[in-house]
Amino acid sequence: MEITIIGTGYVGLTTGACFAHIGHKVICVDNDERKIDLLNKGIIPIYEPKLDEIIEEAKRKNLISFTTDMAYGVKNSKVLFIAVGTPPKETGEPDLSYVENVASQIGEHMDSYRLIVEKSTVPVKTAQWIRTTIARFNKKNVDFDVAVNPEFLREGSAVDDFLNPDRIVIGVENKRAEEILLEIYKPIKAPILITDLTSAELIKHASNAFLAMKISFINAISIICEKTGADVEMVAKGVGLDKRIGPHFLKAGVGYGGFCFPKDLAAFIKIAEELGYDFRLLKEVANINEKQKEYFVKKMERVLWNLKDKIIGIWGLSFKPNTDDIRFAPALDIINLLKKEGAKIKAYDPKAMEKTKEIIKDITYCDNPYDVCKDADCVALITEWEEFANLDFEKIKSLMRQPIIFDGRNFLDKEKLINLGFHYYGIGKK
Numbered sequence: 546m547e548i549t550i551i552g553t554g555y556v557g558l559t560t561g562a563c564f565a566h567i568g569h570k571v572i573c574v575d576n577d578e579r580k581i582d583l584l585n586k587g588i589i590p591i592y593e594p595k596l597d598e599i600i601e602e603a604k605r606k607n608l609i610s611f612t613t614d615m616a617y618g619v620k621n622s623k624v625l626f627i628a629v630g631t632p633p634k635e636t637g638e639p640d641l642s643y644v645e646n647v648a649s650q651i652g653e654h655m656d657s658y659r660l661i662v663e664k665s666t667v668p669v670k671t672a673q674w675i676r677t678t679i680a681r682f683n684k685k686n687v688d689f690d691v692a693v694n695p696e697f698l699r700e701g702s703a704v705d706d707f708l709n710p711d712r713i714v715i716g717v718e719n720k721r722a723e724e725i726l727l728e729i730y731k732p733i734k735a736p737i738l739i740t741d742l743t744s745a746e747l748i749k750h751a752s753n754a755f756l757a758m759k760i761s762f763i764n765a766i767s768i769i770c771e772k773t774g775a776d777v778e779m780v781a782k783g784v785g786l787d788k789r790i791g792p793h794f795l796k797a798g799v800g801y802g803g804f805c806f807p808k809d810l811a812a813f814i815k816i817a818e819e820l821g822y823d824f825r826l827l828k829e830v831a832n833i834n835e836k837q838k839e840y841f842v843k844k845m846e847r848v849l850w851n852l853k854d855k856i857i858g859i860w861g862l863s864f865k866p867n868t869d870d871i872r873f874a875p876a877l878d879i880i881n882l883l884k885k886e887g888a889k890i891k892a893y894d895p896k897a898m899e900k901t902k903e904i905i906k907d908i909t910y911c912d913n914p915y916d917v918c919k920d921a922d923c924v925a926l927i928t929e930w931e932e933f934a935n936l937d938f939e940k941i942k943s944l945m946r947q948p949i950i951f952d953g954r955n956f957l958d959k960e961k962l963i964n965l966g967f968h969y970y971g972i973g974k975k
């Protein structure tokens with residue numbers, strides 16, 4: 546199948562690369578010339594495991610190409626996926642002007658039947674707007690269908706998630722569009738759910754909201770655990786063994802981040818409001834998430850007494866491991882809260898330092914996790930990169946001014962650290 550993907554961000558690029566990997570011929574279009582230049586030179590502008598390998602392989606097989614030419618992309622594929630960004634506005638609503646712009650260009654350039662698939666996460670009913678916009682610009686009166694095919698990719702494992710998904714959701718209005726999408730996904734073994742356009746859009750909203758709710762729920766429980774002497778990991782295990790609840794997304798920590806949960810939740814709350822429903826449950830989910838970072842800093846303050854002029858080491862800046870993405874990363878908020886108290890920050894991350902340097906200038910960036918510890922009054926682990934599990938903690942203890950560790954992800958070996966003489970503070974435990 547010939548497929549054009551419009552937008553080469555995390556979602557678009559992964560989708561394009563994976564479609565090429567399963568044998569389709571893919572054109573990736575983006576209006577960012579710098580990005581397309583890099584991609585043509587074989588440089589992948591984001592860090593995502595396996596993505597570079599499959600793009601290289603697809604290039605060798607001549608199954609993927611990159612261009613800024615929208616007309617070329619529209620004219621040369623029957624199926625067009627819209628995967629452009631929908632950044633949040635001040636109000637929490639997503640900015641849909643990129644989606645509109647792409648839809649109008651598709652309408653202008655298409656000259657025979659096209660299936661246009663909404664892939665970006667957008668408010669429910671956007672597919673209808675895409676259809677209306679394409680129709681308005683479709684002066685040649687070309688036949689077309691609109692479909693919705695939400696993505697459920699996690700950064701850091703996006704390629705694996707794409708190739709081995711829990712489910713594929715396809716929202717269509719007729720058999721013709723359904724058959725094309727079934728053909729495209731044929732090589733992937735997964736349950737396929739066919740729905741109408743609006744239900745498919747709502748599945749995406751509801752899934753992300755539910756996952757964020759699970760995280761905020763366990764984070765709220767972690768506070769009760771700290772106050773009662775229970776252990777949140779034990780509690781999560783006991784709760785998660787119930788098949789109706791399940792063990793996933795019950796890891797307490799410093800809160801969720803990334804470009805999906807915070808943004809999608811804000812958008813869903815806003816959409817509900819516009820529909821006349823005050824989704825207070827989700828407002829509280831977001832509120833608990835904000836408070837979790839403040840609570841973490843307060844805990845540091847309780848242990849260290851005054852934060853002013855304390856040297857605080859930060860391990861991990863990305864919003865989760867295996868990505869260089871720092872959008873809405875808890876580490877950024879925590880660093881800002883600590884700076885406000887007058888603390889001096891030293892930070893290290895295996896992949897996300899370049900991006901963080903662009904927005905936080907007045908902290909010390911270290912070349913490795915050990916330099917972070919030199920003369921530090923404490924170290925706080927914010928992102929659970931595998932690298933941090935196997936450090937030489939005896940060496941770390943000798944480097945630090947005070948052997949205090951705050952483990953924001955319950956990731957380190959607490960017993961081992963205590964035996965080595967560290968003061969260890971996890972989340973939701975004594």
Ligand code: UDX
Nearest residue numbers: 696697698699700794795796798801802803805864865
């Ligand atoms: C998420 C959804 O999982 C994915 O289906 C959707 O398409 C996009 O949004 P992503 O943001 O890449 O994916 O990462 P995810 O692995 O879901 O983690 C999001 C955040 O939640 C991270 O900051 C992570 O640290 C945090 N998290 C996750 C927890 O704090 N506890 C958990 O148990 C799980």
